[in-house]
Amino acid sequence: MRWLLLLALSLTLNAEFRAGVARVKITPQTPVWLMGFGARTHPAAEVGLDLYAKALAIDDSAGGRVVVVTADLIGFTERSTTEVVRRVMARHGLRRDQVVFLASHTHSGPAVLDRMTISQGEGPAFDREAETYTVGLIDQLDQLIAAALDKLEPVTISSGWTEAGFAFNRRTEQLAVIRPGETFPAPVDHRVPVLRLKRKDGRDFALLFGYACHPTVLTGDTYEVSGDYPGYAQASVEEALPGVTAMFIPLSAGDQRATPRGSRVLAQKHGKSLAEAAMSAKLTLLTGKLQTAMEEIRLPFASHTKEAYEAEALSSDRFAARRGKAMLAAMAAKKMPLDTAYPIQAIRIGAISILALPGEVVVDYALHFKAKYGSRVIVAGYANFLPGYIPTLRLQREGGYEAGDAMMYFMQPGWFTDQVESLVLNGSTRALKSVGLLPSGSTSGSRGSLSPNRVR
Ligand SMILES: [Zn+2]
Known part of the structure; x- marks a missing residue:
């Protein structure tokens, strides 16, 4: 009997992963107003690259489960993800922390209501177009998640890091204008995290990769529906590895931009270089449990x-x-927004965790978690919905667009208070602790963990 119990325990510890994927085309009807550049003067009539939403469901046969949804969109909105989650939680018995939505932040996709209307398109016809698209998207995402959960098969999951060099810190340009003569740090994070899932027979199943860089290679003077460089990167991977589903994880791209940029050819070029980096990454097999947690905080304005x-x-x-x-x-109306919801999600698959943060998270956050947790944490931004830019105290002291001036585009009251950095860091630390992850060098609280692959 004891032997059986031990066997059961070891089976639990060395859980088998199963996964299911699904995709749906979400290219809007053209002509359509593209979101992201206030300077665009008319709708786009052509499609440069189709847009997709993709879902990856993973379970660990020990009760751990997660559904990762990615999409070629400027952002999800609270309305869209709240409604999708309400439906799938009821139908599939999922908890809120077991579903995460990640938008690539392409600036060449449609409006998703009810906040994302960063364009000159307005009026009843525009509202109808955006409403129709959002209602349709909610139904599509609902069915997408069901499809991914419907066909789970055994997989192995490996993870690793590589690099791509086309991102730079875009704040240098505006700071030279608003604070001439001064010098400021211009951090970047060129790391590319990779998660590669393979079927039992060794064939590729899914490839997830991330990058911290705005998908604004197609600029405000281009008028074509497109997933920008992340769309081309996913297409490159899927062309090179038949049968694979490629998914882009947006990272701390708030203050990061591609160079050079300005054309479809450059979006293709950056996409291809990112795809090649992701496909050639050296990987380590992941074992252990799948754990998820959500820490709900509020950020005051x-x-x-x-x-x-x-x-x-x-x-x-x-x-x-x-x-x-x-x-x-x-x-x-006495309905002045004083703060915004800010749900922080942590998804741990053995030795690697995804920290999913809403909003345009600036690169300081990625570098902070790199210093604190090494390569154990992938800091994703643009998760679940888009409350605005998430600056650090350093940016708030420097001033400018990402520090808070851009909040008007999100229809938010203005800057966050200078508590934003500490609130996000503390909430994130708690979320990571909930999935058993402690900072490097920390010992307290980690004893007694059942995880077989405690990471260094
Ligand atoms: Zn942005």
Whole structure:
């Protein structure tokens, strides 16, 4: 009997992973207003590259389960993911922390309501177009998750890191204008995390890879629906490895941009170089449990006066005027947003964990977790919904677009308070601890873990 118990325990510890994948084309009807560049003056009539949403379901045969949904979209919205999760939780018995949505942040895709309307498109026709797309997307994502969960098969999962060099810190340009003569740090994170899933017969099943860089290789003067460099990277992988599903994980790209950029040829070139890096990464087989956790915190906004919004409402900048008017209306209705929800997710697959953070997370966060956890944590941004930019105190002190000025494009009241960095770091640390992960060199609390592959 004891022998049987030990056998059962060891089977649990060396859990077999099973996985299922599914995809759905989410290319909008053209002509369509593309989201991300306020300067675009008309809808796009052509499709450069089809957009996809993809779902990967993994379970560990010991009760651990996760569904990772990726999409060639500028961002998911709270409305879209909340509704999809409500449906799939009821039907599949999933917990909220077992489903994560990651948007590539392409600036050449459609609007997803109810916040993502960063374009000059407005009025009843635009609203109908965006509403129709969002309602359809919710149904598609619902069916996509069901399809991935429907056909789980045994897989092995390996992970590793490689590099790609085309991202640079875009803040240098604006800081030279707003604070001339001063010098500032311009950190980048060129690391490319890779998760590779193979079928029992050795054939490729899925390849997940991430990068910290804005998908703005196609700029505001291009008018074609496209997944930008992440779309081309996924297409390159799927062309090179028949039968594989390639999925892009957006990382801490808030202040990162590709160079050179400005054409479809360059989007293809960066995509191909990223795909080649991901396919050639040296990998280590993952064993152990699949664990998930969610830490729900709130990020408070700095307070702003009615006078400031009155002045903004009169601005010649259409986005400033739109925000000013919206905030005055919110104040009048006593519905002024004081903070935003900020759910932090941790997904641990043996030795590697994905920390999924909502919003345009700046690269400082990736470098912080790299210093604290080494290569054990993949810091994903653009997760679940897009509340705005997530700066660090360093950026808030420097000022500028990512520090808080860009929040008007997200219809948020303004900058976050200077607590944002510590709130995000502390919440993340708690989420990682919930899946059994402690900072390097830390010993307290890690004793007694049943994980067979405690990582160094
Ligand atoms: Zn962005």
